[in-house]
Amino acid sequence: LVHLVWRPASTGRRTGSSWATPYRGDRRDAAAASGESLDRGSHDTTTRVMPYVRAWTSLYGKVFLWWSGPRPVLNVGDYDMVKRILSDKSGLYVKPDPGPSIMAMLGNGLIFSEGDVWARHRRVVHPAFAMDKLKMMTGTFEASAREVIIGAWEARVEAAATTKEATVEVGEQFTELTADVISHTAFGSSYRQGKEVFMAQRELQFMAMASMNKVHVPGLEYVPTKNNVRRWQLQRKARGTLMAIIEERLAAAKEAKGYGTDLLGLMLEANNAGDGGQRVMSMDEIIDECKTFFFAGHDTTAHLLTWAMFLLGTHPEWQQRLREEVLRECGGAGTPLHGDALNKLKLVTMVLYETLRLYGAVNVMGRQATADADICGVKVPKGTALSIPFVMLHRDVEVWGPDANEFNTLRFQDGVGSAAAHPNALLAFSLGPRSCIGQGFAMLEAKTTLVLILRRFEFEVAPEYVHAPADFLTLQPQHGLPVVLKLL
Numbered sequence: 001l002v003h004l005v006w007r008p009a010s011t012g013r014r015t016g017s018s019w020a021t022p023y024r025g026d027r028r029d030a031a032a033a034s035g036e037s038l039d040r041g042s043h044d045t046t047t048r049v050m051p052y053v054r055a056w057t058s059l060y061g062k063v064f065l066w067w068s069g070p071r072p073v074l075n076v077g078d079y080d081m082v083k084r085i086l087s088d089k090s091g092l093y094v095k096p097d098p099g100p101s102i103m104a105m106l107g108n109g110l111i112f113s114e115g116d117v118w119a120r121h122r123r124v125v126h127p128a129f130a131m132d133k134l135k136m137m138t139g140t141f142e143a144s145a146r147e148v149i150i151g152a153w154e155a156r157v158e159a160a161a162t163t164k165e166a167t168v169e170v171g172e173q174f175t176e177l178t179a180d181v182i183s184h185t186a187f188g189s190s191y192r193q194g195k196e197v198f199m200a201q202r203e204l205q206f207m208a209m210a211s212m213n214k215v216h217v218p219g220l221e222y223v224p225t226k227n228n229v230r231r232w233q234l235q236r237k238a239r240g241t242l243m244a245i246i247e248e249r250l251a252a253a254k255e256a257k258g259y260g261t262d263l264l265g266l267m268l269e270a271n272n273a274g275d276g277g278q279r280v281m282s283m284d285e286i287i288d289e290c291k292t293f294f295f296a297g298h299d300t301t302a303h304l305l306t307w308a309m310f311l312l313g314t315h316p317e318w319q320q321r322l323r324e325e326v327l328r329e330c331g332g333a334g335t336p337l338h339g340d341a342l343n344k345l346k347l348v349t350m351v352l353y354e355t356l357r358l359y360g361a362v363n364v365m366g367r368q369a370t371a372d373a374d375i376c377g378v379k380v381p382k383g384t385a386l387s388i389p390f391v392m393l394h395r396d397v398e399v400w401g402p403d404a405n406e407f408n409t410l411r412f413q414d415g416v417g418s419a420a421a422h423p424n425a426l427l428a429f430s431l432g433p434r435s436c437i438g439q440g441f442a443m444l445e446a447k448t449t450l451v452l453i454l455r456r457f458e459f460e461v462a463p464e465y466v467h468a469p470a471d472f473l474t475l476q477p478q479h480g481l482p483v484v485l486k487l488l
């Protein structure tokens, strides 16, 4: 996700050009981190992803100002201030301008729209993520995970005739899984075209990220350079395919066949239920929301699964406790899954929360003050950039306790609201009106996948794994996560 606009150059971002091939190798050398690799028992990722904020916090405290060129940036490392900013509904704090390449890729979808436009979009998209609708998607999550993960891993282990174990780089496979899931859940029967859109959007995302390191020359985006020509082609492809899918759905609805029960269908249905049957969003706005699903719901969930595998692969006692819970609540490997059984998985949920706390996808989130403001006694002039370092907040010992840097799943045993000294301490999905609309979706997808894995495999992190969390828009293992799998 793009929340991170004001970074000192020292954090660096990948500048290579081999991103044109989605899925393959893009994570391996995404050198967006600084510093040494960590001991695999250490969870203090701040030394790698935010060494400067870490150093400045120890010198100046949780709230301090720094300059990014001519722009003042307030580091907001205080939970009360964070809550005030993120809960605001008056438009006093808006998202930073993501820049032309990100806008060209995503348009005015939920992530970057503001004010009335955002409220209108959120109203239309919201029903598609209601829990009863998500539960109906469990079957789709399960089918994708069985095919992309379980089937592939079983084949790898079975092929290892003598050892009966195989080492698999799981990060890439989870990326493939979440692409498959979002294509199926967003586009249902139009899955094949949906996947084509996904591939185009993925390439656009890599191009946009590559251009973030470069100086923006106004007007250059209109010059037919090789990159721009490719970008325009991909944009046309994504838009044209999405338009065809949507028109097909609208035609089906006219013949009383309904819009479909996938995310797109649910969104179209809500869109046409506006006042007096007026459509709430235009065709282009719906297209932008489809692109947003891909962008926001893909890498984030893949990394959640990857880091959960890392933590369970280095904590075998927790892996076993989860397996026992899964077998008790969901039955053995052959039993189909139900949303209700998944809801009973307390330990699995606790591990996912602790994963989101220590290895949440978003390290820092940006906002900007649109007028002079007073945030819990701190006077903030109009135009000040606000940098909210989730990664530091999630390790605040005054809020999380002295073991804030340790893996301690039990802190969540009385629920997410009681895990820390502040009720809204877990910020991985943000909070307030702009919090993640897909959090229920992500948690259900992650739970379904973990259940299938835990029932079928025992695993540990491979000896060759190098613990180097890297911030490349989202937090990921810089060299991938090789895991040794054994069939149960």
Ligand code: HEM
Pocket: 001, 002, 003, 095, 110, 111, 112, 122, 292, 293, 296, 297, 298, 300, 301, 304, 360, 361, 362, 365, 366, 427, 428, 429, 430, 433, 434, 435, 436, 437, 438, 439, 441, 442
């Ligand atoms: C582990 C997985 C995920 C994490 C950690 C995550 C995290 C976040 C965060 C931190 C935000 C707030 C961004 C901001 O205010 O600038 C956000 C917003 C958003 N997320 Fe997620 N997300 C995840 C999965 C998903 C999924 C699966 C979808 C959709 C399929 C999704 C769709 C969105 C959308 C549309 C927004 C913008 C909401 C708005 O502004 O109204 N996310 N997400």
